Amino acid sequence: MKLKIVALISIMLPACAMEGHEESKKTNKETIMDQHSYAKPAESVVTHLKWDAVVDFENKKIDGVATLHLKNSDDAKEVILDTKALNIEKVLVGKKEVKFTLGEADKNLGSALTIPIKSSTDSVTIYYSTSEGAEALQWLTPMQTAGKKHPFLFTQSQAILARSWVPIQDSPGIRFTYEADVKVPSELLALMSAENPQEKNDKGEYHFVMDRPIPAYLLALSVGDLEFEPIGDRSGVYAEPSVIDAAAYEFEDLEEMISAAESLYGPYQWGRYDLLVLPPSFPFGGMENPKLTFATPTILAGDKSLTSLVAHELAHSWSGNLVTNATWNDFWLNEGFTVYFENRIMEKMYGRDFSEMEASLAYQGLVAEIDDMKNNGSGDDTKLKLDLSNRNPDDGVTSIAYDKGYLFLRSQEEKVGREKFDAFVKDYFTSNAFSVMTTEEFIDLLDKNLYQKNGLIMDTAKINEWIYKPGLPTDAPKPTSDKFAKVDEQMSRFLTETEASDLDVEGWSSQEWLHFVRSIPANLTKDQMKALDDAFGFTKSGNSEVLTEWLVQSIRHNYEASFDELIHFLVNTGRRKFLMPLYQEMVNSECCASMATSIYATARPNYHFVSTNSLDELLNYNK
Incomplete structure (x- = not known):
């Protein structure tokens, strides 16, 4: 019998967690429920982690010692930690070994590690090792790296996978500081979401x-044959030696991007901002680990055309990392704010035309996903505030949190004016720094600090429609781009017998090409597909966004000339954003359903758990 276990999480930030920093002005005395953690921080909460670890590539495991500093209530009798498939060897309270309890394993939550303590207990120490199936860990063979000489390891802790490599209170509502000592093979470099070395040492x-x-979801570790290239005084890039030059070129505007972000919503509060370009199996475009964003190599287009992803991860340094969703039901607070902030950074750097193209593409994808979710019975998940009870919080990682969240914030900007809204957002990040936020608390702040402060009346019914109702309100902002209208004209010309080579496409951005490929009609013939491919080289595009859309169209139109590239791309790319639509299109097609299973069997070892967890279900794959 699996028990539904709910944790009461105190949102008040422990004072000791702010050592060396100004105490957060935010003091929330209420408690909230995190359905994805066993922790009971109202009784005992982790404030600091000291982690000692040895990375064992031969056996694909981490041997670790985690010492957790605690803040306890007066009647505390136990501290409860989240674990998943960890091999717990022993537990110390102070210097004394104690008996511990490891609860029944839940598919999503793992097992509760319960340790007896007293109210005076200031720390507990857990000796453990990770298991072969640790879901956060991706162990790569040398052949799965760019250099082909050394193995590689990276972690992906979001949403609740930190517990598979560190015993911790794995809730976004619990914040702690950390220090670590990590031993790796001498030819490799270790990096974490912390102050990092910039070169290898002999030991x-x-x-x-x-x-x-x-x-905990921002705990991160990577180990590999890595080099560092500085970009500015507080920024740089890490990558494998064969990739470092391309990465440094792609991100050479990073310092300008940081300055643009600061000019909008206040100082960057994390010291350095570095990027790590990972091998292709990384499941996301980027992961906003503090001080060290993990990035997919699929953004290395060679022309800086996909650097909006960097703007997104940088924006997370404020929205998400600085002010964090209290639970995964409030995920939209992280991502909606980040997409809004990303859009503003891109507008500041490249102009309104550019940012509106990005917003328009996102709107197209959002509308399509809402329709799909309604059709497959998951219409409730088109609400901003989710109910992920008894579910994997990754179920909430859809364009709803990102793009519906963005449109909601944009609607507020348009309602009160940019100047007032910018003042509100800047104060939101400053006043709530290093703290957490619930949806309901945000609504109260919106009313008090945006509307009432400016002598306005908030339309509560409309706010509730945005947040608690499915789909998009009928008056939602609809980003448009004059440039896309011109792209549509060229597609119309092509469909009315104009040769592809005669289309007026000079100077098109990647956004315009993406819109063009998306607008290919369902009745386009194979000959017409070939004509477009011959003229514009879509099958060999170095832009992964454009290539993915073209491959989707190739499956849809049974354009077999692209299938070799489709196979190569799926075997060598682990980014879930690209994998899901391609495999979904194959599953839905008459021509390619069996091919999907065949490709997946070959490619699956190259994918991270975050990707296989979704794809196994989609393809009904039996391991």
Whole structure:
């Protein structure tokens, strides 16, 4: 019998977690429920992690010692941690070994590790090792890397996978500082979401400090044959030696981007901002690990055309990392704000035309996904505030949180004016720094600090429609682009017998090409597909966004000339954003359903759990 276990999470930030920093002005005395953690922080909460680890590539495991510093209630009798498939060897309270309880394993939540304590207990220490199936860990063979010489390891902790490599209170509502000592093979470099080395040492021993409080999902580790290239005084890029030059070129505007972000919503509060370009199996475009964004190599287009992803991860340094969703039901607060902030950064750097093209593409994708979700019975998940009870919180990682959240915030900007809304957002990040936020608390702040402060009346019914009702309100902002209208003209010309080579496409951006490929009609013939491919080289595009859309169209139109590239792309790319639509299109097609299973069997070992967890279900794959 699986028990539904709910944790009461105190949102008040422990004072000791802010050592070396100004105490957060935000003091929330209420408690909230996190359905994705066993922790009971109202009784005992983790404030600091000291982690000692040895990375064992031969056996694909981490041997670790986690010492957790605690803040306890007066009647505390136990501290409860989240674990998943960890091999717990022993537990110390102070210096004394104690008996612990490891609860029944839940598919999503893992097992509760319960340790007896007293109210005076200041720390517990867990000796453990990770298991072969640790879901956060991706162990790569040398052949799965760019250099083909050394193995590679990276973690992906979001949403609740930190518990598979560190015993911790794995809730976004609990923040702690950390320090770590990590031993790796001497030929490799270790990096974490912390202060990082910029070169290897002979011993393979590295010390890390994160002195700003973070939630567990922002714990991150990577180990590989890596080099560092500085970009500015506070920024740089890490990558494998064969990739480092391309990465440094792609991100050479990073300092300008940081400055643009600061000019909008206040100082960057994490010290350095570095990027790590990972091997292709990384499941996301980027992961906003503090001080060190993990990035997919699929953004290395060679022309800086996909750097909006960097703007997105940078924006997370404010929205998400600085002010964090209290639970995964409030995920839209992280991502909606981040997409809004990303859009504003891109507008500041490249102009309104550019940012509106990005917003328009996102709107197209959002409308399509809402329709799909309604048709497949998951219409309730088109609400901003979710109910992920008894579900994997990754179910909430859809364009709803990102793009519906963005449109909601944009609607507020348009209602009160940009100047007033910018003042509200800047104060939101400053006043709530290093703290967490619920949807309901945000609504109260919106009313008090935006509407009432400016002598306005908030339309509560409309706010509730946006947040608690499915779909999009009928008066939702609809981004449009004059440039896309011109793209549509060229597609119309092509469909009325104009040769592809005669179309007026000079100077098109990747956004315009993406819109063009998306607008290919369902009745286009194979000959017409070939004509477009011959003229514009879509099958060999170096832009992964455009290539993915073209491959979707190739499956849809049974354009077999692209299938070799489709196979190569799926075997060598682990980014879930690209994998899901391609496999879904194959599953839905008459021509390619069996091919999907065949490709997946070959490609699956190259994918991270975050991707296989979704694809196994889609393809009904039996391991």
